[in-house]
Amino acid sequence: MGKALQVAALENGTAIDHIPTDAVFKVVTLLQLQRLGNRITIGNNLNSNKMGSKGLIKVSDKFFKEDEINRIALVAPNVNLNIIRNFEVVEKKKVVLPDEIIEIVKCNNPKCISNNEPMKTRFHVTDKEKVEIQCHYCEVKIKKEEIVLL
Amino acid sequence: MQPRSLVNIGDYDREDIYRILESATKFKENPDRSLLKGKVCATLFFEPSTRTRLSFETAVNRLRGRIIGFSDSATSSSTKGESLKDTIMMVSNYADLIIMRHHLEGSARYASEISPVPLINAGDGSNQHPTQTMLDLFTIYETQKTLENLTVTIVGDLKYGRAVHSLIQGLSYFNPTFNFVAPEELHIPDKYKLFCDDKNIPYREFTNFSAESINSADILYMTRVQKERFTDLMEYEKVKNIYVLHNEMLSKSKDNLKVLHPLPRVKEISQDVDENPKAYYFQQAKNGMYTRQAIICDLMGIDVT
Numbered sequence: 001m002g003k004a005l006q007v008a009a010l011e012n013g014t015a016i017d018h019i020p021t022d023a024v025f026k027v028v029t030l031l032q033l034q035r036l037g038n039r040i041t042i043g044n045n046l047n048s049n050k051m052g053s054k055g056l057i058k059v060s061d062k063f064f065k066e067d068e069i070n071r072i073a074l075v076a077p078n079v080n081l082n083i084i085r086n087f088e089v090v091e092k093k094k095v096v097l098p099d100e101i102i103e104i105v106k107c108n109n110p111k112c113i114s115n116n117e118p119m120k121t122r123f124h125v126t127d128k129e130k131v132e133i134q135c136h137y138c139e140v141k142i143k144k145e146e147i148v149l150l
Numbered sequence: 151m152q153p154r155s156l157v158n159i160g161d162y163d164r165e166d167i168y169r170i171l172e173s174a175t176k177f178k179e180n181p182d183r184s185l186l187k188g189k190v191c192a193t194l195f196f197e198p199s200t201r202t203r204l205s206f207e208t209a210v211n212r213l214r215g216r217i218i219g220f221s222d223s224a225t226s227s228s229t230k231g232e233s234l235k236d237t238i239m240m241v242s243n244y245a246d247l248i249i250m251r252h253h254l255e256g257s258a259r260y261a262s263e264i265s266p267v268p269l270i271n272a273g274d275g276s277n278q279h280p281t282q283t284m285l286d287l288f289t290i291y292e293t294q295k296t297l298e299n300l301t302v303t304i305v306g307d308l309k310y311g312r313a314v315h316s317l318i319q320g321l322s323y324f325n326p327t328f329n330f331v332a333p334e335e336l337h338i339p340d341k342y343k344l345f346c347d348d349k350n351i352p353y354r355e356f357t358n359f360s361a362e363s364i365n366s367a368d369i370l371y372m373t374r375v376q377k378e379r380f381t382d383l384m385e386y387e388k389v390k391n392i393y394v395l396h397n398e399m400l401s402k403s404k405d406n407l408k409v410l411h412p413l414p415r416v417k418e419i420s421q422d423v424d425e426n427p428k429a430y431y432f433q434q435a436k437n438g439m440y441t442r443q444a445i446i447c448d449l450m451g452i453d454v455t
Binding site: 107109111112113114116117118119135136137138139140141 | 158233234235252253254255256257259260274275276277278341
């Protein structure tokens, strides 16, 4: 019973809710959660009234910076972020796709310089609704479903 | 501050285009001037392109500049595994301007952001070749005395043709009307139709190389229909002779019409057109030199008046 409580209640930290089930582990990677020593709970294929099934990640004593959290908008644009302090949700946040995405996505064009030179990839978000991005270098446009993470 | 470079035709706005065209007109009147005396220009051709390289190098030579560089990556240290960044950093120690052609797309944008000296993209894979567009615009301007309100018929491979896509972009400031003539497999991508719609540019699409598409035009821009672009070779056999311009097809065309082609030509313009005064593709190629002189001086901040 004690263990169950530990999982359910977060005293201080961030709960990332309504993650599409196929994106949970991508979110883990994007936020580099494997490097954290904090207490982390990862749930997947949980029941959801809104989505049917969903993923959920709770991280104790961690409050992400905007640019950190916006990285996940690429794979999970509709997640809710609950900031919890003293067992209370003190803030609810939506993730926002940034105008520019650096070093997260791989360009799909094998003839792009970014796939052939040791350099950071860089994309402009051309459509925030549909999640469409364009390579800053070779100008190829990439749709949401074609996005490959580095 | 980053030096000004020319990577994409979109780097130029309407005023930039007119400034370059006026300067190119001056170079056409007198291409032999000492404006680049004491300057060194590097031509880095990681991918061979004799036509483009000679045009650039002649442009520099006629302005008394010096040339360093290579014409094939086999003779550069990229074969030893040197990164593009290192090559650019090394060359910019010596040169006042870099002219680069590279087989990888986006290489020019990347190089321009690293380079402490101005850089001109002389073609990055199938992505951009802005000096081709500028010489096309200069030739249109020269022959029509304006860039405004022209009807431009573009024929051939409108799907993959880099020159075509950039020309549409470059002309978009000047209220053009387009006729797009192409086989089904090589028709103009939706992206460019949306671009035209967005800018209220009227266009018509033809799958036949019709008299209407020729006779309404001020400029007839021919391109090569390449066999290797077809997935269905039967389709290629069907269309390969349709998009060929013969002299008699120009009999009812406008007096001011000029036929352009980015070259090399294969069979899409029959030899009998060459004698017609409306054929202007060889002069167009020569205009490349004057246009490049104008672009080089502009990027280096050299006053040409």
